[in-house]
Amino acid sequence: MSCSSSSSGSEDEDEGFDSYRKGGYHAVRVGDSFAGGLYIAQRKLGWGQFSTVWLAYDTRSSKYVALKIQKSAPQFSQAAAHEIEVLSAITEGDPANVKCVVRLVDHFKHAGPNGQHPCMVLEFLGDSLLQLIKYNRYKGLELNRVREICKCILTGLDYLHRELGLIHTDLKLENILLYSTINPTKDPTRSGMTPILARPEGNPNGGATINIIEKKLKQRARRAVARISERRASMGGFAAPPKPSRRLDGIDLRCKVVDFGSACWADKLLAEEIQTRQYRAPEVILQSGYSFPADIWSFACIAFELATGEMMFTPKSGQGFSEDEVTPSCQ
Numbered sequence: 001m002s003c004s005s006s007s008s009g010s011e012d013e014d015e016g017f018d019s020y021r022k023g024g025y026h027a028v029r030v031g032d033s034f035a036g037g038l039y040i041a042q043r044k045l046g047w048g049q050f051s052t053v054w055l056a057y058d059t060r061s062s063k064y065v066a067l068k069i070q071k072s073a074p075q076f077s078q079a080a081a082h083e084i085e086v087l088s089a090i091t092e093g094d095p096a097n098v099k100c101v102v103r104l105v106d107h108f109k110h111a112g113p114n115g116q117h118p119c120m121v122l123e124f125l126g127d128s129l130l131q132l133i134k135y136n137r138y139k140g141l142e143l144n145r146v147r148e149i150c151k152c153i154l155t156g157l158d159y160l161h162r163e164l165g166l167i168h169t170d171l172k173l174e175n176i177l178l179y180s181t182i183n184p185t186k187d188p189t190r191s192g193m194t195p196i197l198a199r200p201e202g203n204p205n206g207g208a209t210i211n212i213i214e215k216k217l218k219q220r221a222r223r224a225v226a227r228i229s230e231r232r233a234s235m236g237g238f239a240a241p242p243k244p245s246r247r248l249d250g251i252d253l254r255c256k257v258v259d260f261g262s263a264c265w266a267d268k269l270l271a272e273e274i275q276t277r278q279y280r281a282p283e284v285i286l287q288s289g290y291s292f293p294a295d296i297w298s299f300a301c302i303a304f305e306l307a308t309g310e311m312m313f314t315p316k317s318g319q320g321f322s323e324d325e326v327t328p329s330c331q
Contacts, residue, residue, distance in 0.1 A: 015047040023073035025052055026112040031199030034119060035108050039067055042188070042196055050076050050261065055124065055188065057195040058105070064188045064195075065105055066122045072115030079261060080118035082270075086166065086260045087120065093164055100156040102177070102258040125256060126180040126187065129306065130173035132251075135182050138309040139245040146306045148253050149176075153299055156257035161292040165266045168257065169274040171298035173305060175259040180252050266291055278311050 019025050025047075032041045039056040045066060046053050056067040070080040087104035097103060106121035127135075129149065141149075153176060160166040168175075181187040188195075264270040274284055274294065281297035283290050304312040 015052065019071075020114065022114050023076075024071050024114055026069050026072070026110065026114055026117045028052065028054055028069065029199055031196050034067065034110055035106070038106075039065065039121060040195065040197055041067065042193075048261075050079055056121070057197070058121070059197070064124045066124050068120040068122060069110065070118040070120075072112070072117045077116070077118050080120070083261045083263075084118070084120060086263050087122075089164060090160070090166075090260070094159065098155075099159040100152040100254075100256050101159060102256050102260075122258075124188075125258065126178040126252075127182045128174050129176045129178070129255065129302070132178065132182065132248075132253075133173060133305065133309060135246060136248065136309070137245055140308045141248070141306050143307060145248060145253055146303065149255055149306060150299075150303050152176075152253075152255045153257065153302065157295055157299060160257070160263075161266075161295070166260075167264055167266055167269075167290075167292060168260065168295050168298075169262045169264060169271075170259065170276060170279075171257070171295050171302065172276050172279045173302060175257065176255050176302070177258050178252060179254045179256070182251055278313055 015025065020027050028041050028044070030041055030043060033039065034041070034056070038060055039058055042055040042057055042064070044052065045055050051068050051070045054067045054069065056065050057063075058065050070076050084104070084107050087102070090099075090101050091104045093099075094101065094103070102125065103123045104120060105123060108119050108121075110117045110119050132141075140146075153171075157168070157171075160168060180190065184190045262270070262274065269290075272287060274290065275281065275298060279298040279301045281290060281294040284294055301312045304310075
């Protein structure tokens, strides 16, 4: 799940109002409490195929956390149980918190109108490496910064592979989160944000609906701006010149591996087809069996992307074959 500042989800599009139904997402409002008032929802961070992720305030520790609320249908509950098992093993094996992998703080079930929702409380992290690449306007990072990031990723993979026997199976830019946000104002701790401890008045429609409406309005505005730019460019070069790369000074590039929803034990593989298409290892494409090296292939793709700002592989469909059937040597 990435999302920014999330411990994984997505902020690119809304999850769709129709998904808030029996077996689907739980509608959350700012100020809603969970686990008997232990966690208070602050704002939505993002969403994934199986869950939404909210910034929450832990009233016991007085810290901010990421609250991942799973859909309630049985298949999603089973997926959550597996992820909790994996995250529990990861957290228990790293009591000193030095392995560069996200930590599970707590887990519980929350009863709502749409059913029983498994919930995971994760440490609050910052933006994803994808957002870092976007912030840097898709320019390659300085190699010393690439090394700094790669050291963290490899520390996490070494721990998962060698000590736990776990394969991540979906390593990509979105699933590596920085320790903190790129923009300090979006970090509740650095910005000095005052926690919301009760539901604000005058919000009858619920936070989920309002978030969706706001995002749709923003998407329409972005599309309108893009159309204006295209028209100006077609009328004789009125498009704005490309902006220079932003400096990354002051940004903490330490990062952690997140999103273990599809992770598996090396001696108990869960699926034949794994990994996001652009990061998929040749042995997975050829269905010849896979193990830890599949994660290392994905890591190498990430390292290339960090250094160049471009994807190493961008599969495209063609006559007689699909995107999933394109092997790296054919691109």
